[in-house]
Amino acid sequence: MNISKLKAQLKAIAYQFNGPIWFSPDEQYHIRKSVFNHGINNTPLAIIEVGCEEDIRLAIHFANAHNLPISVKGGGHSNSGSSVVNDGIVLDMSAFKSIALAEDRQSVRLGAGVRNMELDAYTTQYGLAVPLGTCPDVGVIGATLGGGIGFLSRKFGLTCDSLINVTMIDAQGIKQTIDKFSEPALFWALSGGGGCQFGVITEITLQLYPVPSTVIGGFIEWPLSEASKVLKHYSDEVLSNTRDYFVYAYISRTAKGQEKVSIMAFSTASKSDCEVFFKRISQWGLGPKMDVSEKSYLEMQSNTYQSELCVYWRNGFVSQDLSAQFIDEVISCYINSPDDYCGIMFDPLGGAIQDRASQDSAFVHRKSSFICSVTGISGGTKIDPIIERWVDDSHTTLSAFYNDQAYQNYEFLGPDELKRYFGKNTSKLLTLKKRYDPQCRFYGSLSRHILKTEM
């Protein structure tokens, strides 16, 4: 592949595109290739700021003619930077900002540049919401393609469970509208089968659900010495399968460097039920510090995530409860963490997520109870190797308690990523990939696997 020749060829046809095309060393090239994780520094051949659907078609034809990989950038939160492919073409969809409520107010249609906060801000005006994750800047479509877990998920399911239809430009540059009736197999694959696998998605329609005007939520923290008790209670709470409550748990440090175990909880239950619930939770350990209040759902969804940091993150699913032995290992791993920014976090599953069978959509992790993520963060542009080693060592230790699966939205490009993301759904996804994108034009985990093992 002669990169300079390809650049010159693409520059020569740039006038045909509606949106600008950026190459190194353009300032916009460097701005647009950066992702949330500052430890990633991928260098694509070009970044096309997609202005209209025709731009996508032209880009696909150019990529087909020169056998180049394409990645699609939505909100840029892929932890491994897979939306910015090295030596390929990045389609930056940030201009696709349309959001429209259906006349019957049962669903919302949105473009590929819409982020969680933009969708929440729009739908909550009508007292409605889609179950979305907790980071306001994550791209809605990127998250939907890999599942999407957030505060409303035990009540209404994953973001991908709300998917009604998808508009996609495929590997031949043909526009398709996909729903469970027109293209059931492809629709199945787009519901949790991961980002950038079968085409460039321009718009999707998602089911809406009512949310109360205010909800109750916030944080409770205890000293780390209470962690065994707190995490055991936490495990029992999650397995009790109540759907009105959603509780994350973390082990980390306070701003003053004190080790703590904490929960971030949310509820759509009545005020009196919430009072009982949060009082009960506060008794999980001694010395709780509470910051729980009534707020709008939008406020609850407005977390701030510090940006411009390097993130090194590995995760696994736990099938059952958090056993006493596992909790002991989690605490021992955490005690060895080399930096104040390191942490170990639990996302709960359960509730409505489990209402569907694991083969009903490409999201195979339905019956798991928790995701456990070991997170290392450092400044600069490369993760500190000491932190990287701590994450890897802790992940290896904790893997003995995992079920061999990992969350495709918390990407980690290890050698066996495909099996971990999709388990028994892997072979069906590979068959569909060969049918819809036989040249592996789109740089998702299926292409990475096929190019590594089969070509």
Ligand SMILES: Cc1cc2nc3c(=O)[nH]c(=O)nc-3n(C[C@H](O)[C@H](O)[C@H](O)COP(=O)(O)OP(=O)(O)OC[C@H]3O[C@@H](n4cnc5c(N)ncnc54)[C@H](O)[C@@H]3O)c2cc1C
């Ligand atoms: C700080 C932070 C918090 C997070 N919190 C949550 C959470 O609460 N719950 C949760 O479930 N996940 C969470 N995630 C994970 C997040 O959902 C995924 O990383 C998601 O894939 C990001 O989507 P994006 O569009 O922002 O990222 P991008 O990097 O732009 O895209 C991610 C993947 O989707 C593909 N893609 C994006 N748009 C399109 C499109 N239009 N057509 C085809 N392919 C496309 C990309 O090519 C890439 O493979 C979090 C991630 C971070 C960094």
